[in-house]
Amino acid sequence: MFQYHCLNPIAGVGLANFNENYQQTESLEGADAVLVRSAAMHGMELPKSLLAVARAGAGVNNIPLADCAEQGIVVFNTPGANANGVKELVLAGMLLASRDIAGGIEWVKSDKEDGDIAKTAEKQKKKFAGCEISGKKLGIIGLGAIGQLVANAATHLGMEVYGYDPYISVDAAWNLSRDIHHIQNVEDIYRNCDYITIHVPLLDSTKGMINKAAIEEMKDGVVLLNYARDLLVDEDAVLAALKAGKMKKYVTDFANPKVVGAEGTIVTPHLGASTKESEDNCAVMAVKEIRDFLENGNIKNSVNFPNCSMGVCTGAGRVTICHKNIPGMLGAFTTVMGNADVNISDMTNKGKGDYAYTMMDLESEATEEIVKALEAVDGVLKVRIIK
Numbered sequence: 229m230f231q232y233h234c235l236n237p238i239a240g241v242g243l244a245n246f247n248e249n250y251q252q253t254e255s256l257e258g259a260d261a262v263l264v265r266s267a268a269m270h271g272m273e274l275p276k277s278l279l280a281v282a283r284a285g286a287g288v289n290n291i292p293l294a295d296c297a298e299q300g301i302v303v304f305n306t307p308g309a310n311a312n313g314v315k316e317l318v319l320a321g322m323l324l325a326s327r328d329i330a331g332g333i334e335w336v337k338s339d340k341e342d343g344d345i346a347k348t349a350e351k352q353k354k355k356f357a358g359c360e361i362s363g364k365k366l367g368i369i370g371l372g373a374i375g376q377l378v379a380n381a382a383t384h385l386g387m388e389v390y391g392y393d394p395y396i397s398v399d400a401a402w403n404l405s406r407d408i409h410h411i412q413n414v415e416d417i418y419r420n421c422d423y424i425t426i427h428v429p430l431l432d433s434t435k436g437m438i439n440k441a442a443i444e445e446m447k448d449g450v451v452l453l454n455y456a457r458d459l460l461v462d463e464d465a466v467l468a469a470l471k472a473g474k475m476k477k478y479v480t481d482f483a484n485p486k487v488v489g490a491e492g493t494i495v496t497p498h499l500g501a502s503t504k505e506s507e508d509n510c511a512v513m514a515v516k517e518i519r520d521f522l523e524n525g526n527i528k529n530s531v532n533f534p535n536c537s538m539g540v541c542t543g544a545g546r547v548t549i550c551h552k553n554i555p556g557m558l559g560a561f562t563t564v565m566g567n568a569d570v571n572i573s574d575m576t577n578k579g580k581g582d583y584a585y586t587m588m589d590l591e592s593e594a595t596e597e598i599v600k601a602l603e604a605v606d607g608v609l610k611v612r613i614i615k
């Protein structure tokens with residue numbers, strides 16, 4: 229029986245895919261797997277039992293990835309599962325920044341006692357006039373799951389789209405419309421675009437990337453959209469640019485005391501992935517990843533260990549090893565098996581950055597003695613008997 233714990237509410241349609249061999253626990257203690265959305269896991273003491281964390285979503289900046297890796301805990305996310313939800317909100321954000329829809333709605337509410345409101349509205353409407361997005365230039369920084377959907381949708385709305393992503397995946401490149409201009413230098417986006425939207429992960433290398441210097445390069449009257457993470461943007465510089473009339477609007481999905489209520493900001497409460505469809509997609513994918521990992525040892529969509537799969541074990545035994553990505557590991561593992569007189573029928577080893585993963589199918593059952601001998605190898609982080 230496997231135990232799992234949810235640090236945030238996770239859609240029932242996903243959890244329903246756990247079968248009778250799984251039990252949800254009230255606390256983290258004793259859990260084999262954790263499902264999480266945006267709950268902050270930094271500083272959280274993780275139980276020895278924990279094997280996997282699945283982020284039902286994209287951003288993993290709330291999870292201590294390296295600490296988890298050091299403890300042999302595999303962290304997954306659900307790439308693309310909520311991308312359409314975010315794309316639709318980005319389109320809404322561009323429209324909200326272009327037409328004073330929110331101001332118009334507020335004015336109508338404030339005038340609700342006016343029996344002649346239809347006539348008054350005709351006089352007042354010029355206050356809420358705006359511009360259209362068709363024909364405007366949109367710059368997209370980050371062409372992953374979300375960026376590519378925004379890019380393609382914006383071209384269909386008549387925008388001229390410029391995309392920048394030096395690390396674009398082959399799949400994302402294939403999915404992009406041929407109408408999108410490929411930009412090699414992010415400054416070209418800053419200098420030319422009327423709307424700029426950012427869709428990159430929050431990493432040490434991306435933190436504060438939209439800074440004062442970047443904003444100074446931007447066109448006067450630019451609209452900046454941030455549905456990625458607030459710390460990507462120097463919001464003091466944004467507020468100064470809004471005050472100076474350099475920036476027209478800052479549309480952000482991340483409410484914080486700095487931006488809420490500030491003139492020129494449009495702030496939503498982290499709603500990007502809060503749709504039934506996105507929540508369901510993320511939960512279904514997260515549960516699938518956890519089950520395949522716990523039951524078969526396979527890794528798909530991990531952010532701190534390599535993807536590695538050997539399907540379902542048809543042999544007598546299977547062991548998996550989370551370990552450091554250093555020389556000599558495979559030799560040490562095969563020596564352990566040789567010393568135990570166990571024949572390896574199949575084996576896969578994959579590395580990713582500082583960490584690696586090895587799966588071995590055996591012609592006899594894996595024993596606790598084998599596990600102990602593998603655990604004693606320098607650089608080994610976690611050994612599991614799958615079968």
Ligand SMILES: NC(=O)c1ccc[n+]([C@@H]2O[C@H](COP(=O)([O-])OP(=O)(O)OC[C@H]3O[C@@H](n4cnc5c(N)ncnc54)[C@H](O)[C@@H]3O)[C@@H](O)[C@H]2O)c1
Pocket residue numbers: 285286287288307308310311314369370371372373374375392393394395396397400427428429430433434455456457481498499500501502
């Ligand atoms: N508002 C929300 O509710 C919401 C929902 C989902 C995701 N997000 C945020 O959006 C981010 C992106 O999500 P995604 O699903 O598109 O992720 P993704 O991993 O599919 O795409 C990220 C893209 O950014 C690119 N990139 C990385 N560093 C870059 C840089 N310096 N310059 C340009 N491109 C760079 C990568 O190559 C990749 O293509 C997530 O990390 C998360 O923080 C927010």
Ligand SMILES: O=C(O)[C@H](O)COP(=O)(O)O
Pocket residue numbers: 265266267284285286287288310498500501502
């Ligand atoms: O990174 C993500 O997937 C989003 O920010 C969504 O976060 P949420 O699952 O807490 O809504």
